[in-house]
Amino acid sequence: MAQVGKFNKLQVVKEVDFGVYLDGGELDTILLPKRYVPKDCGIGDWIDVFLYFDSEDLLIATTETPKVQVGQCELLKVIDINNAGAFMDWGLPKDLLVPYSEQHKPMEVGYSYVVYVFYDHDSDRIAASTRLQDHLAEESVWVKPKQAVNLLIAGRTDLGYKAVIDNRYLGLIFRGDAFRPLKIGERVAGFIKSIRPDGKIDLLISQATLQGDHALGEDIIRHLKTSGGVSLLTDKSDPDDIYRTFKVSKKKYKQALGTLYKSKRILLAPDKITLIS
Numbered sequence: 356m357a358q359v360g361k362f363n364k365l366q367v368v369k370e371v372d373f374g375v376y377l378d379g380g381e382l383d384t385i386l387l388p389k390r391y392v393p394k395d396c397g398i399g400d401w402i403d404v405f406l407y408f409d410s411e412d413l414l415i416a417t418t419e420t421p422k423v424q425v426g427q428c429e430l431l432k433v434i435d436i437n438n439a440g441a442f443m444d445w446g447l448p449k450d451l452l453v454p455y456s457e458q459h460k461p462m463e464v465g466y467s468y469v470v471y472v473f474y475d476h477d478s479d480r481i482a483a484s485t486r487l488q489d490h491l492a493e494e495s496v497w498v499k500p501k502q503a504v505n506l507l508i509a510g511r512t513d514l515g516y517k518a519v520i521d522n523r524y525l526g527l528i529f530r531g532d533a534f535r536p537l538k539i540g541e542r543v544a545g546f547i548k549s550i551r552p553d554g555k556i557d558l559l560i561s562q563a564t565l566q567g568d569h570a571l572g573e574d575i576i577r578h579l580k581t582s583g584g585v586s587l588l589t590d591k592s593d594p595d596d597i598y599r600t601f602k603v604s605k606k607k608y609k610q611a612l613g614t615l616y617k618s619k620r621i622l623l624a625p626d627k628i629t630l631i632s
Contacts, residue, residue, distance in 0.1 A: 356380045359406050359414065360425025360474045360481045367400045377404065377416055387416040407481055410449050422446045425474045425481060428491075428507055428519045430540025432467045443470065443483060457484035469509040469519070469540055487517075493525045494554030498547050506545040506558065508537045518545065518558055526556035533560065534604040535595070571611040574601055576620065579630040586628050 357363045357379040365377035368384060375392050376384040387404055396402065404416035405424070422445045423429035431443040434450060441462040442450035453462060453470060462468060462485070470483035471490040484490055487509055498504070498520070506528075507519040515530040516537050528537070532548065537560075548557040578600065579586055588596060590612050594605040601608060612628065615621045622629040 357382050357385070357406060358425070359408075360472065362403055362405050362424070364401050364403050365416070367396060367398050367402065370398060377402065379406075379414075382406075382414060385414055385416050387418070391416070391418045393418070405447075407447060408449065408479075412480070417447065419447060423470075423472050425472050427522050428469055428471050428487070428509070430467050430469050430507075431483070433462050433464050436462065436464055443468075445472075445483075451481065451483050453483045453485065457482060457486055457489075459485040459487075467540060469507065471519075487519065487525060491519060491523060491525045493556070495524050495550075495556060496554075498524065498550070498556060500547050500549055502547045504545050504547060504558075506543050506560065508539055508541045508543070510539060520545075520556065520558070524556060526558040528558045528560060531604055531606050532558075534602065534607075535598050571601065571603060571607060572615050572620075575608075575611055575615060575628075576630065579621070579628070584630040587626065589623070589626065589628055591625060 357365060359382070365379060365385070367375045368378045369376040374387050374389040375396065377387055379385040385406065387402065393402065402418070404418055405421060406414060406416055407421075409415045422431060431445055431451065433441045434444050435442040440452050440454040441458065442452055445451040451472070468485050469487070470485055471487050472481065472483045473490060475482050504520050508516055509519050509525070510517040512527070514527060515533060516528040518526050518528055520526050537543070543560050546559045548559045550556060588600060590609040597603065597605050597608045612621070612623065616623050620631055622631060
């Protein structure tokens with residue numbers, strides 16, 4: 356069955372002056388306007404099309420690619436607001452509505468927000484929501500520690516950053532595990548750090564931390580060896596300099612230096628660290 360708000364491969368069943376009609380199965384025939392009809396397309400041909408509702412709320416097909424599909428999250432920009440809600444640019448002629456009931460906070464024109472796109476069967480329309488917690492699970496028995504995942508940074512909290520996991524779940528990247536400022540809408544590769552007793556998901560964006568401080572300590576030793584036994588990258592250094600070299604936060608770097616110092620593998624000074632041979 357053809358799915359609204361997604362790409363479908365549908366067969367041409369009728370040709371008219373203003374386009375072609377496609378077999379939508381239970382959705383009946385669906386118009387693909389003439390401007391989207393591929394050259395030399397005829398009855399019986401199959402076409403990849405995206406299904407959505409036009410300005411007259413009629414189900415229509417297009418070969419254009421929207422910025423997001425139903426069941427996905429994306430950072431989109433608000434371009435208008437009226438009594439129905441906020442309207443976002445998603446790359447199609449008819450803008451994407453975020454009803455007021457689906458707004459976590461009042462939205463503003465010109466600002467971008469991470470939204471979840473869904474098909475509302477009751478109102479028969481495609482809509483979006485910034486209330487991600489209402490559409491994505493915050494607990495899961497299907498993800499495991501150390502599992503690689505794709506993350507979309509969705510918002511900031513007092514503890515760190517909320518992130519969408521594979522368009523299915525919501526998790527948290529603690530500020531100390533972020534290593535650098537993250538941008539809302541940024542996509543990063545990540546890992547499951549742990550599953551809390553309440554089922555909530557904690558995340559990492561660096562495999563170095565997943566491997567533990569021991570691996571970071573060995574990276575520091577290798578760095579010292581290639582630098583002649585001395586490095587100016589100390590626990591007083593700029594966090595950005597530390598991240599560029601080791602892809603970890605200043606906090607993690609300081610912890611690793613402390614471990615190496617206690618094990619008598621390095622000497623610490625205010626302006627340098629020295630490898631003990």
